[in-house]
Amino acid sequence: MEGKLVLADGSVFSGTMLGPLHTVGEVVFNTGMTGYQEVLTDPSYCGQIVTMTYPLIGNYGVAASFNQSRQPYVRGFVIGELCSTPSNWRAENSLAEFLKRHRIPCLYGVDTRALTRRIRASGVMMGVLAPARMGHEEALALLSNADVVHLVEKVTTPIVYRLPRTGPRVVVMDFGVKRNILESLARLGCDLTVVPAATTAETILAMEPDGVFLSNGPGDPKEVSYAIETVKKLVGRKPIFGICLGHQILALALGGDTYKLKFGHRGANHPVKDLATGRVFITSQNHGYAVAETSLHGTDLVVTHRAVNDGTVEGLRHRTLPVFSVQYHPEAAPGPHDNMYLFQQFYQLMTKEV
Structure with a gap:
């Protein structure tokens, strides 16, 4: 046809x-x-x-x-x-x-x-x-009738569920989490509780987690205003690690801003530079929005990773708190699993090994 x-x-x-x-x-x-x-x-x-x-x-x-x-x-x-x-x-x-x-x-x-x-x-x-x-x-x-708003509500889990392990307890805020991300955390021994995107900070803290993970997901991060407010209340209470949409939500919660890219980053071959070591990683990405670097001035966020192709922000950390994020998908490596160190850093923050 x-x-x-x-x-x-x-x-x-x-x-x-x-x-x-x-x-x-x-x-x-x-x-x-x-x-x-x-x-x-x-x-x-x-x-x-x-x-x-x-x-x-x-x-x-x-x-x-x-x-x-x-x-x-x-x-x-x-x-x-x-x-x-x-x-x-x-x-x-x-x-x-x-x-x-x-x-x-x-x-x-x-x-x-x-x-x-x-x-x-x-x-x-x-x-x-x-x-x-x-x-x-x-x-x-x-x-004119296209429905491409409030996408997180369409993909988040409708129920709370667990992936039990014997390690640190992690609450995963599900904005559209990929299975490989959950498996990467589980392989480290993390005891996972996956919750809907609209779960409140009070409910999350009542679960007594050792850390909170902010997942990937679709759409404009500013549409998920309820999650931004939740993260504001969680910062300083627990170690936090965000990926992709979670990275953008974290930036918004800490005073940054986001904007829509002209055509986004989507593929398994995007080079990203770790500014601390100078090493360039080949990463998997899928996002249409980015954190505006100029908006970070005056906040407690520091840029840790940068896209080689266009210079956009690919990673952030808090100056004093155990809070960090990356824009790309470290679990979806096209070859060697070089970016798995990010999950290990999160594990170490929760177990106070650093």
Whole structure:
């Protein structure tokens, strides 16, 4: 079936639709060569139509062990070539079957290089993914009804649950947490209690945790005002570690500001410099917002990491309190697990080993 992606600026990209479904979302691109199933199931992509810049997608199939959450959250998928004959000893199904089963609209056979260049030049924008038979005006009309706000509420856990271990007790504020992050903390022995995003500071402190973890998640951090207020009350009470959206929420809670990037950072190949050591790490990232460095003047926050490509803030720490955060995903290393030291630092803060 012929299909198309219609962007808010009126440009159209043609291809083949995997099925008759249509969708509306923010069109972004991811530069990773692998990890397409992790992208599809990462809650941070909620509300978005994701374009993969790598030309061949689906070549190693899909498997349940790669899922990062209880369900996929992307609105749509745009790729160059959809592999129909995956080869991988772990594969349980093809990508096409996975997309159909979860009713994720997919457009393939697209000039993804041209689409990516358009987004880089004009910035991310809303788009409609639909069969070619849908009229252009009808497609543009759908943009006015797009629901891409309050995304954290759509992905956070509805209930409190535990992943018991024998180590320090950690309360995880779930803004859209990935499974690999929870597993990384659990491997260190952390006794995890995962709570909904709107959980109050009083409720969290009543659980008597040794530390609080602020997870990744989708959307504008300023929309999660209730979480910002909660973190304000937790700072100074317990060690805190934030990742991605959690990093942005922490900055806002401590007097900083955030802003929307032109086209964001999404992929498994972004270089980040640790300012303390001078070492550059290759990191996995997925965010459309960043902390404004100028807003940190006069606060107790110090920049610890910086993006090599554009100089944006990638890490923060408090001058005196056991509080720190990073913008990237240390658990999602594309190769060696060099960034796992951040989880170990959090562990040491909770057990007072430093």
